[in-house]
Amino acid sequence: MKKSYIITLLLSCGLLGSCGDDFLSIVPETQLSSATFFTKEADFQQAVNAAYVPLRTITNNSGTAGGAWILGEQHSDNTYYVRNPLFGATEQEEDVADFALPEANGVTSNEHVREQYRQDYLIIARTNQILDLIDKVEFGADSKNNIKGQALFLRAYAYFELVRYFGKVPLHLTPVTNRSEAALPLSEEADIYNQIIKDVSEAIPLLPLKSKQEAGRVTSGAARMLLANVYIVQKKWAEAEKLLKEIVASNEYSLIQNYENVFSTSTGNKNNQESVFEVQFLEGSAGLSGNFLYHFIPRDITAAEIVTITGTTNPQPLSGEGYNIPTPDIIAAYEPGDLRKDASIAYITLSNSSRLNKTYPYIKKYAKPHALNNNHGMNWPVYRYSEVLLFLAEALNEQGKSGEAATFLNQVRKRAGLGEASGDLREAIYKERRVELAFENKRWFDLVRTGRAIDVITAYGNRIKANPQAYYYPEGRTPRPHAFSNIKVFYPLPADEAALSPHF
């Protein structure tokens, strides 16, 4: 008896299967893990979908995440903010708009700078994963090319943002698999541009035309436009001209006659004939909605006032500061008779305002009625056909082909109700870009690439300091003493990242 007991005791290990590694191998039952993912076409399809997602965060900016309009538009003479002295914790936005970023040893603690950087690298990591694994899995060539093309475009787009915001950044081209691979040294700008050009050039033949692609995804046209943009930054005018002319010749795009109808509504007019690439939002509870419009509304605003902009069934009052408010400078930049002015900018009077006339301009381009408060579906334009035409005009003009250049410029002017351009054509193109593409996060990049950023912003700062009330400061309020003290063409790198990287 006792022997059998002990034998049972010893055997139970084997019989229960309890001592072996099988007993100890427990994989997550309710979550996918990397071991089983990336094995079939649908996995890569889902992976590329997820690679678009950070673009929503970047263009929308909810809370401290993202901030293309903070870094690209409000960081220029096009827009400013409505100072609300009763409301604290606004330095993060003000420091960018005021050119007063706290900076030490080439890094800044600003959250918007940090989130822009991180979101771009999120796109890069997701696309690296796809590009690393997709050729190891067999599936249909059309689908595979399409996914690869999208991934290459998105990676290039993210690096293009990074290189223009920061200059030198780390260049990750393969997925990070452990901690030691996480930080890379800063790469030279030229190397990053070379990689962008390589990626987009590879993407162009892989991607279908817009008419053949699912609406909202990147296309061969979008890729050509991205590459043309890169060449324009590099002043490779002939290369840009070739690509832009291919877009025109593709007959995939045309101008919408009424400028007001160019921009998507909350539920419709998305990816229309003029749209080359736009960031996709979806109104409703799926978690894909935007709320950028709400950041652009001057405050404090009552429910009765806000409903005139948003048209929702459940308007809520907003306090705090309003951002991305058109400056007097951009308002003055529209020529008399420019139809785009009233389509881009409107005014609202706020009963609770501490400003003398209580009236503020706001961006009207995106102010489309929608169903629910703080939840809208307007897409964000990245590239439009009118910019294709303006780039083409610029590329031609810079090569001395001013006659041909003017024809493309005038197509855009004609739609705006304006006559042919006069005076210096280069200046005319710059001016046209400013008003045509106002509030589309183009202004800061344009100022930098054309070498005018320091001069223009310094003058702009002086105007604000000389007349704060014209720039929406309440009576008696002045800009902070350190406003416009840190005007540079590149943003400092994020301090939180510097703290974790041995390389900067």
Added chain:
Amino acid sequence: MKNKLLQKTRYWYILPLVLLLLATGAHAQNGNIKGKVTDEQGAGLPGVTVLLKGTTNGTATDGTGNYSLNVPGGSGTLVVSFIGYQTKEVAINNQSTINITLAPDAKALEEVVVVGYGSQLKKEVTGAVQTVSAKEIKDIPVSQITQKLQGRVAGVQINQATGKPGQGMSVRIRGQLSVSGGSDPLYVVDGFPITGGIGALNPDEIEDISILKDAASTALYGSRAANGVVLITTKRGKMGQTNVSVSAFGGVQQVPEKGRIDMLDAVEFATFKKEYYEAEGKPVPEVFQNPAQYEGKNNDWYDALLRTAPIQSYNLTVTSNKDRVNTALVLGVFEQQGVVLNNKYQRFSGRLNTDYTVSDKVKVGLNIAPSYIFDNTPRTDGDRGTGILFNALHTWPIMPIYDANGELTKSNTLPANTGNIYTYPNWVRAAEELVNENKITNLLSNAYLEYRPIKDLVLKSTINIELYNNKFFFFNPSTATSSINVTIPTTAVSIRENFSNTTWLNENLATYSKTFNEDHNFELLGGFTNQRFRTDRTRIQADTYADDRLPTVQGGLNINRGGTNSGVDEWALTSLLSRLTYNYKGKYLFTASIRSDGSSRFGSNNRWGTFPSASVGWVVSDENFMQNFSKLNFAKLRASYGVTGNNNIGNYTQYALVNNTINAAFGGNVVPGAAVTSLANSNLGWETTKQFDIGMDLGLFEDRVQFMYDYYNKTTTNLLYSVQVPQEAGFGNFNDNIGEINFWGHEFAVTSRNTEGKLKWTTNANISFNRNKVVALAEGINRVYGTYHITRVGEPFGQFYGLIKEGLYMNEEDLRTSPQVPGRSTVGSIKLRDVNGDGIITNGGDQDDRTIIGNPFPDFTYGITNNLSYGKFDFSIVGSGAHGNELLVRHLYSTANLDGVFNMVDAVKYRFRSPENPGKGKFGTTVGGGNVTGIERDWMSTHFLEDASYFTIKNITLGYTFGAVNRFFKSARIYGSVQQAYVFTKYTGGPNPETSGNTAGNGDGGNLSQGIDLSNYPVPRTFTLGVNVNF
């Protein structure tokens, strides 16, 4: 290859078992002696060892105390021994029937200590083990056993972070802290390491508690032992006795006025606002123009949430140990209503422990303990916006709680020009109308079969099962909300979440104990165990109810997809263990143990961990040369070293997970998206703690004074940490075993019977000093920032980190000559120290002016208990305290927001107004708005820190015992007690200096960011009357 090697090394564990098998030899017998062994009352004692002296010839008594033994020749001496009784030797002298009466060994009874996988005489224990018997703590009127232990045990810091009934106890043994793994000790109930915490356990079921502190005591629990082990033994019958007792207490609880945060009342608040606008040179909004109008119209929102609440408890205990059956039955009902409105905690519990001695070789037993807990707790605790107590604190006192009709208001908001930036709901409604309840059913059971093939060998196999089911229900009706800025009526939301946990454990143990040549005492333990845990979770969130009275799932118009989900969590643990105990004459003591754990949580390259330990003891007082020191009746020196682990690293942390809900929209359609959201680490393993302990136990004046001292030094390495990686990688963190933390400390405990005789007075006191230092973090990382903390190599971890407040800029001269925050500092604003000496004040990055500014850990913790009895009266007073720790008064970022957007602490009346009227220096000027006031409010500095040293009189009890009243009542006792009687502290940040909230966020692990006072649920003072009757 590595795996094979590991497996090979495991085989040696089988050795002890084989040895034990070999040791079971048979032997021939003739010449029969029989008889009965009884106790002094004449009841038969089963299981008594009867041994022919100097031989291995022996037997044990059967269930009624009878024995029979073959003794060749009929001569020699019988040695009759039984745990708890004095060993007796009887000469045989050719008798054939020998009846023996054993006298109880009172001293030995007291001194048996439950240790891991067995028990030991206290005298022979070589590890750092402290015991608490249920008797000592029976009068403490609280819901949880850990509350009862406050102040009792050296080296164990037990804090009540929140006063919520049934919740919020933090137990830290020897300051052990894991960076991100759990830091709670392992609770083992009747040999079963439970998974559900011990909140569900009725304290009245407990007989005694052993707290294992050093690695030699805990190493047999291997990869779960690093935080220390608490062994709980539940009640059993006393040999030969049947006892029935009933205990009951009832009382009331209330929050003392002392310690509450002193806030502005309505008049003072309106005055502040009036002065604020005047100082700004702005028109004063109408509501503030005449503060006197609020005279008698104050709304104390915090007080409105509190009430005086009852507490009651009833227990019936029946124990019996007769005729082979030992049974204990405990039935309990406990109800504590909270001092916050609509808060109730109820527990119904039962336990039946039964041991059945089948024969002298076989014993079986079954413990079964079901319980049911109902708990409804309003969302009281949390930061601004989440905890209604914090929310209530800063709500404007001019906002009415009741409207003109005496109804509770729905919500309050004032025009934006008054500076009111939030809509405040009525917090009384938030407490009363929101449902936030848990219904927990719990079943804890152990079954065992014990077989004694030969006298010295015990084989024991156990099956333990723990079932835990929690039905959580939350309902937010349309009429109330616990959040700021939600207008009423709001969208009604319901959440149902069911957790179902199942744990089973099988243990197979063999214990062989043998004494050779009288003086060499050996015990060898070997065994293997398997444990598996699984939890299934389902959550359904619905909203938009047409009718608040029907909060069903189908009643909601919308099912919230993000809030509706299910999950499974599972782990498995397989272990081999062995221990050798040897002592020579009970004087030289030696113990060695080893456990090997294989865990599903560890990465595939690192599946098995081995945890050895060894300890020695020397009972110096047994040496001849000590006989001259007659005052010192007992002295023992102990030393131990061992390795333990912490496997609280999450179940699937080693895997890279794919999130497949990162969706996108194309052409107006939702399309699914997926991305890898974490990095895999197949090397991931347990945290390792190597601990050295040296200690001594002294008994003076015939044990009138007993003294214990321990010094420990331990090093924890391979800490599980989600190491931040630069997000250029596309990931924020990498789960890895990193770093090294050194802990050391001293523990002293003394028990003194100060007077004996009619007045008996006993004092127990203990004091502990715990220290730690970070030796290393991850490669390339020498510091980890939290929002308010830093963990830095060379410093204790989780230190408060921020700027040093010098005061305020008192005038233009001061401002001009002092370092400033560029563009922000003004006269009257906060003046901070320029630590880096660059002439300006900066906050952020590695090169700024922040430095370590405080320590959330105490210099020492202590406890003192005095018990007095005089005749039939007894009196006890228990206190516990901590000294030298600081708390971050987190609510000040709202309640001292000088922009006047919230109600404020009373002390802002003494703020800076002008160089001529500078106030008391704590609070700066209101002028300049957020650009100026934001520095004081938003930048972490010494402004927010306060010394939180305290000493709390935890309990005072006065009792009176009636003797045997008649033949039914053996005894009865009545008593009155005050729990949380008084808190001695200079801390002004809130009512509970024991609190320690932590914030979640970037770089904030729970343990890296301790010592934050979020103004949690206050701990009430409780007055109770109780009665114990024994039948």
